[in-house]
Amino acid sequence: MNLIVGGTGFIGGHLAEYFFQEGEISKGVFRKGSHLRIMDQCGIQILEADLMDKETLHEALEMVNVVYNLASPTPDHEGQGDYLEVNTKGLRNLMEEAEEHGVNDFVHLSTLDVFGFKKKRIGGADEVDGVASLSHPYQKAKLQAEMEIKDFAKKGGEMRLKVVRAAKATGPRDITIALPILQMVERGSVVLPSGSDSAMSFTHPRDVAKALFRVATAGEGGKVYNVKSFDATLEDLAKGVVEARGKKTQVKRVGLFSKASMPPYATNQVKAGLLLESQESWTPITYAPEYDLKRTSKEIAEWHGKEPWLTESGRT
Secondary structure, three states, rough: OOEEEEOOHHHHHHHHHHHHHHOOOOOEEEEEOOOOOOHOOOEEEEEEEEOHHHHHHHHHHOOOOOOEEEEOOOOOOOOOOOOHHHHHHHHHHHHHHHHHHHOEEEEEEEEEEHOOOOOOOOOOOOOOOOOOOOOOOOHHHHHHHHHHHHHOOOOOOEHHHHHHHHEEEEOOOOOOOOHHHHHHHHHOOEOOOOOOOEEEEEHHHHHHHHHHEEEEEHHHOOOOOOOEEEOOOOHHHHHHHHHHOOOOOOEEOOOOOOOOOOOOHHHHHHHOOEOOOOOOHHHHHHOOOOOOOHHHHHHHHHHHHOOOOOOOOOOO
């Protein structure tokens, strides 16, 4: 049985749907106040738990073979700045309880943002510079989480620990890039931040879900897997959405009398423009992304009308 920790998040919801379609039996853990519609629709057993309270994890981990840890506060939302605590103490609590319950595989979702907000081409042998080189608390927290996993692995337990680093995820239900683009399309003018003409790596959440599952079932313990779906500029993505929506909308970059309406952290991701070059880690897990720029743009253009219950204040 699978346990999805953070199943009410953007990627967590897509992972829940992926497991439902694959016939995987799963549980989902959520924090108080989270949106539960996706997990409920996928028939997932829903349990409330808090990573800061080990006692609440006992029931969730019963009969679980694989833990997927996607729990992490997002950097662009008020009241969710407890990055470090969730990614250190919370992660340790979860790993300790998972090992005690005999979990076989523990898969942690990380991000290419651990490489920092500087333009960079990332190869298979690249190592992260260190916490001191990162400019945002969220980046530092995500890197610290990877260090926690490495330290935990040194204890020599039987649980296989694995990390998946995803490039910038966008697609249906993404409120950091996809939703602002859609909102600007409806207003008739898409204004993009500086740096939007530089190529960067993107992942579709469905491809991230597939990678997480492949790593859990075929990946080696102690390994890090960097994944992406395609490379494109943000400008290309915006134009793809405009075309798919069939609207006459001007796409331009920020100027003296205009500004982009994307959240600050997403804007910094665009300016960094991280490009993932290496794909050699995909072969052992028989992974290949299914989504390209055109397909992703089309899905972004369609999703908001299909799911009107999803808003910035009540999202999955």
